[in-house]
Every structure is written in structure tokens, then in C-alpha cells.
Amino acid sequence: MFNGLRLEERFDGGGEFAFYRARRTPTPYRDVGEQVVVLRASLEAVERRWPPWADPAISTVLHRPSIVSMLEEGVVGSFRYFVFEYMDGGDLRALLRLGSMPAAVSVMVTRAVVDALCAAHLAVGRDGTPFAFVHALA
Numbered sequence: 001m002f003n004g005l006r007l008e009e010r011f012d013g014g015g016e017f018a019f020y021r022a023r024r025t026p027t028p029y030r031d032v033g034e035q036v037v038v039l040r041a042s043l044e045a046v047e048r049r050w051p052p053w054a055d056p057a058i059s060t061v062l063h064r065p066s067i068v069s070m071l072e073e074g075v076v077g078s079f080r081y082f083v084f085e086y087m088d089g090g091d092l093r094a095l096l097r098l099g100s101m102p103a104a105v106s107v108m109v110t111r112a113v114v115d116a117l118c119a120a121h122l123a124v125g126r127d128g129t130p131f132a133f134v135h136a137l138a
Contacts, residue, residue, distance in 0.1 A: 001025075003076045005083070021086060058131060061123050066116040 001007075005022040012019045059070035072083040092109065095101060101109070124130050 003074070003081065022083075058120075058123065061125065062119055064115055064119045066112040067119060 002022070004025045006025065007020040007022050009021040010018060011021060056070060056073055063069070068084045068087055070082060070084055072081075074081060095105075120131070
């Protein structure tokens with residue numbers, strides 16, 4: 001358990017962040033079946049380098065089908081945590097390991113990535129100031 005969330009499965013991780021599928025403890029105000037992804041890092045790591053996806057100011061203005069929404073962020077003990085909506089779907093890394101993708105799948109994935117990147121690059125804060133994103137492919 002972590003701050004009312006039952007961590008069920010670790011998706012990915014390494015370095016400063018760990019990604020989990022989690023389920024919220026039922027309350028009168030939340031759906032029992034709500035599933036979320038929890039991202040967490042040590043406070044020191046986050047303070048050194050604040051990733052754009054973990055900035056609540058950015059997550060409140062980026063609303064696209066290809067971008068998950070931040071539901072909550074906070075600090076518990078020595079960990080800063082972030083809770084995002086859970087999007088059920090395939091793992092692109094696993095799909096790429098299978099070999100070449102059909103053209104229709106490649107186009108669908110490319111459109112979703114381009115949509116998210118365009119929205120991020122065109123996003124402005126609530127005060128109208130553009131966010132300065134630089135996206136690097138590894």
C-alpha cells in the first residue's frame with residue numbers, strides 16, 4: 001500500500017522513477033475500480049530535475065486523447081508521487097520487439113505520438129506564457 005493506493009504491477013523503472021499500475025482504496029467519493037499509474041521518485045531527484053510530465057501546471061492545460069491526465073501529486077515520507085489516469089493498451093516497446101508492424105498500426109501510433117507532441121509544443125500556461133519543451137528521442 002502507498003498513500004491509499006495498492007501497487008499491483010510495476011511497469012517500468014530505473015533511475016529516478018518507478019511506474020506502477022495501482023488501485024485506489026475504495027471511498028464514498030471514488031469508484032472502487034479506479035485504476036491509476038503511480039510514478040514516484042525521491043524528493044532529492046525530483047528537485048534536481050523536474051520532468052515536464054510531473055509538472056501540475058502543464059498537466060492542467062494539456063488535454064488530448066493521446067496524453068494522460070494527472071489526477072494527484074504529493075509527498076509521502078521521502079517520496080514525491082504522481083498519480084495519472086490509467087490507459088489500458090499495448091506496450092509499444094513489446095510491439096516493436098515483434099518485428100515490423102502493419103502499416104495501419106504504424107500510422108495509428110505515429111498519429112498519436114505526433115498529436116501529443118504537437119499539443120505539448122503548442123501549449124501555453126494559464127497566463128499565456130508558452131512552455132519551452134525540447135523533446136529528444138533516445
